[in-house]
Amino acid sequence: MSSVNAQIVKESSGLPKIAVGILLAILLFGMFIVGYDQGQLFSLVEGQKAFDDLWMHEFYHDLRHAAGFPCH
Amino acid sequence: MKTVAFILITLVSGAIAGTILGLINQILVEPYIDQAIAIEVQNTVASGESVDVDELVQYRLWQKGGEIVAGTILGTSISALFGIVYIYSRDSLPGSNNKKKGLILAGIMFFVIFLIPALKYPANPPAVGDPETIEYRESLYTTMLVISGFAALGVAILYRSLGQTRRESRKIIVPTVYAVIIALAFVVLPANPDEIIISSNLLMNFRIVSAITMGIFWGILGILLGSFWDIVKPHETRATKLRTI
Ligand SMILES: [Zn+2]
Numbered sequence: 001m002s003s004v005n006a007q008i009v010k011e012s013s014g015l016p017k018i019a020v021g022i023l024l025a026i027l028l029f030g031m032f033i034v035g036y037d038q039g040q041l042f043s044l045v046e047g048q049k050a051f052d053d054l055w056m057h058e059f060y061h062d063l064r065h066a067a068g069f070p071c072h
Numbered sequence: 073m074k075t076v077a078f079i080l081i082t083l084v085s086g087a088i089a090g091t092i093l094g095l096i097n098q099i100l101v102e103p104y105i106d107q108a109i110a111i112e113v114q115n116t117v118a119s120g121e122s123v124d125v126d127e128l129v130q131y132r133l134w135q136k137g138g139e140i141v142a143g144t145i146l147g148t149s150i151s152a153l154f155g156i157v158y159i160y161s162r163d164s165l166p167g168s169n170n171k172k173k174g175l176i177l178a179g180i181m182f183f184v185i186f187l188i189p190a191l192k193y194p195a196n197p198p199a200v201g202d203p204e205t206i207e208y209r210e211s212l213y214t215t216m217l218v219i220s221g222f223a224a225l226g227v228a229i230l231y232r233s234l235g236q237t238r239r240e241s242r243k244i245i246v247p248t249v250y251a252v253i254i255a256l257a258f259v260v261l262p263a264n265p266d267e268i269i270i271s272s273n274l275l276m277n278f279r280i281v282s283a284i285t286m287g288i289f290w291g292i293l294g295i296l297l298g299s300f301w302d303i304v305k306p307h308e309t310r311a312t313k314l315r316t317i
Pocket of ligand 1: 198
């Protein structure tokens with residue numbers, strides 16, 4: 001009796017749905033905070049103050065312009 | 073499919089490419105943003121308000137740091153989309169290795185996601201936009217972005233389905249369908265409502281360097297993901313079987 005280790009290399013291009021979901025969530029969240037946020041995210045904890053501070057808008061401001069998002 | 077390895081190399085490629093974008097912008101784009109902000113400051117002073125120069129300098133440094141952080145975040149988020157599209161299109165892309173395939177797909181996605189929306193709604197430096205219209209402009213820009221993205225997805229599916237019957241003519245049909253959709257969107261969507269009150273020189277230079285650095289970003293993203301792909305080979309699944317004879 002002898003045992004043989006056989007390594008099988010399979011190719012598959014199917015991406016699990018959960019992976020697609022995670023990546024799409026990262027896409028939308030990242031695009032939103034860099035390109036769109038006008039205080040919405042921080043307003044969840046800060047309330048109205050976030051809409052006056054516009055922290056994300058101000059901090060990501062230069063790239064928002066440079067990457068072609070509407071700003072100002 | 074090595075899913076975790078795939079997600080890791082995708083996001084790391086994007087984070088690196090995006091950070092480089094933020095750094096390159098410091099050299100190429102910032103001179104124009106600084107010029108535009110100087111115009112804004114002049115306008116503020118002319119209207120009778122005072123401007124604290126020291127404070128402004130500190131604030132601008134903070135914003136330039138933010139630009140690099142924003143590059144990392146935007147790069148990571150764009151790479152998430154790039155990775156998904158790459159998996160589903162890798163077999164159809166021309167190119168003898170993943171680096172070339174990655175670069176070709178990056179070129180296509182730069183065109184679809186950045187260049188086409190930018191031709192309808194070009195990037196503007198500070199001193200141009202009216203804060204009152206920001207939501208309207210965001211909705212216009214997003215509509216153009218989404219139309220271009222879904223039109224590209226649609227014609228990619230069309231390209232694949234024409235593979236059996238119209239192997240040659242699909243190379244003409246598919247770009248034509250995309251071009252017609254984009255032309256319609258350009259005609260139907262309203263123009264950017266804001267009045268341009270800065271020199272057209274500054275405006276054009278800003279738009280050109282913006283497109284150049286975004287092009288560099290996409291190129292780096294494609295090459296990086298392709299290179300990592302050739303090393304990690306996330307599409308292969310290794311199963312070790314123990315057979316007893
Ligand atoms: Zn701005």
